[in-house]
Amino acid sequence: MSVTAKRKKQLRVEDASAAYMVEPQQARHSGESRNPVSTFGEVTEPKVDQNGPAKQGEFIYVDISSVDNKLKRIVDPKVLPVEKAPSRARQRLNQGDVLVSMTRPNLNAVAIVPPELDGAIGSTGFHVLRARESESSWLFYAVQTNDFVEAMCQLVQGALYPAVRPKDIRAYPIPLPPVDVQRQLVAEIEKQFTRLEAGIAALRRVQANLKRYRAAVLKAACEGRLVPTEAELARKEGRAYESADKLLARILTERREKWTGRGKYKEPTLPDTEKLAFPPEGWTWTRLDAAIVSGPQNGVYLHRDLYGRGHPILRIDDYQNGWVRPVEQLNSVDADRNTIATYQLQSGDLVVNRVNSMTHLGKCLVVRENLVPALFESNMMRARLATGIRPQYVELYLHSEEGRARLTSGAKWAVNQASINQQDVRRTALPLPPLAEQKRIVAEVERRLSVVEEQKAVVTSTFQRATRLRQSVLQRAFSQ
Template sequence: MKVQEQSATYLAQTISAGWCEKPLRELVSKLVDGSHNPPPKEDTGVPMLSARNIENNSIVFNEYRLISESAFKAEHARTRITAGDVLLTIVGTIGRAAVVPEYATPFALQRSVAVLSPGPELLPKFLVYQLQSPAIQRYFEAKARGTAQKGVYLKTLGQTPIQVAPLDQQKCIVAEIEKQFSRLDEAVANLKRVRANLKRYKAAVLKAAVEGRLVETEAELARREGRSFEPGEQLLQRILETHRSQWKGKGKYKEPAAPDTTDLPELPEGWVWTSLDSLIVDGPQNGIYLPKTLYGSGHPILRIDDYQQDWIRPVTELQRVKAKPEDVATYSLRSGDIVINRVNSPSHLGKVAVWATEVEMPLFESNMMRAALSSGVVPLYVATYLRSLHGRARLTKQAKWAVNQASINQQDVCGTPVPLPPLAEQNRIVAEVDLRLSVLRETEAQVDANLQRAVRLRQSILSWAFNPAMDSHDGYPEAA
């Protein structure tokens, strides 16, 4: 990404003279907002748009309500939206703008969008870009009023100070902005493609890891080195024997149910299918609910937003809550515990973390559960499997669905089938996954940094373009 120096120099020279500043109301022939009392929804009719339909300097017909033809006529009599008008979001996310194109589908507006008709002194696109410039955005932020959703009133909007350049200069500035934005858009599209490829690569790494294709299997390694090894089946029997011998619960020890392998794929040599229940020595256990009034000081607590599939918040950054000593003893995580989200939106249900520190053991919230695993299992291997596409699908297969929310219970977790490789192979898999994903995370961080830089550069271009005091190309925006 690079804004050419000659373009910057040219634009800086064009705006060094001939500018003036006027309030917006003196530059437009129409300044109205959409309906404050939207008509009833209809199954058919004319679209009624809102602020969500103004994106990237365009009008997007994706989510909207329909109103009757008669209601549209009543709305249109007031707003008279025509080609060349400028739409501006003035409630909620303030300051997105777009020009109404020729032959646009007829539509009405809700009050979150204002309609401006530029007069002869302003080109519509010149106004659109200036309304999104940092100076005007700061003005809107300072003048916005409201509690639940802030907004800019029409009277305040009419007082917005607008820089007015001669029309020939406006054309040059718009052309230059669009040329630079086009370059930025191409760079951003490339970065987003890279990010999508990284996401696919991560999924491929996890898939290969839990299918025995990421590292050399223990069976292959032992054969090559001429030695014996403990296969997954023997490891599983050893784990179960330990469970039986150490059982201290009520009644007779109940053997974990073996998974139904009918629809499960064949595993590599030395691996075996088992259930997560057979690998758990303590749990699963649901977390604790504590009212908001107890939050602020006390014991650290892991909450639902404190971890995702590939990161967990450090204990020093967790919220704190006052809890009884007996609750601290019952609901504190221990190093090596695996944490599973049991209630969430469908896209986040079943996310998994491993608590790995012994510095200070936090409590964990009621919308998650924890389990301690046998010493014959590497917790991060199990987490890697449950984070993989097929692992997560099997974990959430029996999920119960509600409106915008789903849940799994302890029985669902216990019954999840898990492919168990030899212990040494588990460790190699975890190490290789960590190595590859650490490189991926560094690349993702670079991509995200460049995407943020593109956002800042876009604002720099607009700030620079609408600065009539600029007398040289010093400070023109550039990006590597």
């Protein structure tokens, strides 16, 4: 089809849409016999069958968690025996029903029932729009518009369980062109969305590639493959160098001299190297225990009534691997001088999360100047490292898949969370390169990952643009 023909087709669709996209007030009072604006309630069945599943056997259950609010699809229907049917499993669904979650409407968990789920049972947490005088897909796209989402958010009731009522959804006004025009507009929406989804799929592949590249950089860094080893450079340049064995001996001397713990000083034990890869030339295996001269120390617990004023404090949601909230954006807590002196962070401190979901357990950061003089909460630990260890090297090692796996290998499980303790940190095996090599590794990792972060920012920006384009398509179709 030529550009001119495509444009003519587009104009025909736009003209057909424009003939019916008028202000509701104008339509209601225009005196025309045909009303171009209606409501969901007027164009859908007033009720759907609420008798739930059959009396025996299994049934397919669709609840709110079954819906992917990004894809706007039912992605995880559940097969349940009748005797385990939840009390909310009441609504008998038909192909083409539009499901609108009534809880947290800002998340816009909506979907259309596909043919393979005809006859499934839906949760009463959905309001079901069953088309009577319109196309199901027209309703489906109507509930995805920003106007609909914002209107529902204005009608939310309840704080702990924010939700709208069926009558709120049914009263929402929508433009109602003739069914043939609805079909034309739906076809155009889906054509544009297909293009957008192809671009979004490409962006997701870029995201996955960036994640794999980041992991590969960290793995190479911790295996001596990212930069020339100090042994190689020394041999090439005809000079001596301090191997990791000699560096470790110097670190242990510093550790003994700075020992301030209780009881008799204990030398750190070496890891079992039979299960570890042979280190690169000039490297050695040790444990984090050998690198730590102070700590690990658990953070401070203070009553929630003390929060909101006083000293800045680092909390569990204030950092992720590779990101931390600036000190001026942290929460604050009313702490006395002794507490501040005991738990105040210093530049170079290693902070490790000790209680969290398994996916986030063990996240860590090295304190930079932008976090001083914050305190740190009880769900994390702080350790100070010997001068022969670059804290940033330990940080990137614990960010690597291998390092984090070793750190969390002894995690203890509780309800919805896991934990590690000070001994888990101490006994974590650490591949130790010479100090000069540590510095080069850190510099090269930072250089490469800065490029990754730049690309991630571009991808995020493009995702946001795709979201705006999606809404722009819907706005044009449903503008009144």
